[in-house]
Amino acid sequence: MSEQKPELSRVRRKRQNNKGNKMLNWMIAIVVLLIVLVGVKILSSDSTPENKEAAITETTPDDETGSIVSSDDETEAENNSGSSDQADDSEDDDSSKEGTVSDESGDSEDSGDSSQKKEDKKEGTVTYTASEDAVVDETVSNTSWEPVGTSQSGNHVSQYDGKSIDWKEKQKALAYATGMSENELIFWKIKNGGSPQKSIGIVSSKDKSKKYRVYLEWVDGEGWKPTQMDVLNTLDFDY
Structure with missing residues (x-):
């Protein structure tokens, strides 16, 4: 009986070691799986349209206010600039029209002056x-x-x-x-x-x-x- 005890001890130690290795392997597998999941999540979040837009966003300081202007803002500013140019053209047209009206008004004033002269002459x-x-x-x-x-x-x-x-x-x-x-x-x-x-x-x-x-x-x-x-x-x- 005393001769079998060491063998049983070795078997037990071996089994315990195997169990410990299995546990370690499982833990390693779980950690790897978690790393993979996290990586996939990060990659998937980076590939979303919002992040893509954020990735291509350029920040430039506004000279006057020091605020940040994105490329989207620049595009909008260009659009607004185009609208402003159209508005300026429209205003120019209106100015031309107003100029015409002003000329007519000037004629009226001249007519008024003539009437005034006639009145002065009458006086x-x-x-x-x-x-x-x-x-x-x-x-x-x-x-x-x-x-x-x-x-x-x-x-x-x-x-x-x-x-x-x-x-x-x-x-x-x-x-x-x-x-x-x-x-x-x-x-x-x-x-x-x-x-x-x-x-x-x-x-x-x-x-x-x-x-x-x-x-x-x-x-x-x-x-x-x-x-x-x-x-x-x-x-x-x-x-």
């Missing part, structure tokens, strides 16, 4: 001249004065009857020269001005604070036109 030049006449403070002339119009036709005959159309048109011309309405005036006298086509009218405001002597001249087809106006300081004179 004319008013001249005040001192008079040596004792009853006259000053004499006024206005280049803008025009004939007041007439409803008369044919050969003109000046009338002083106080009721005719010609008489009423004389009153209208006198009021026009003074800048007052006929209802605001007293017509003291309207008389012949030295020829058949000239008249003189003496008028004043209702309160007599304003007093005038107006010289009229007939214009064929257009009516009576003021030519001169004396600003009077009194009505107490022979008229």
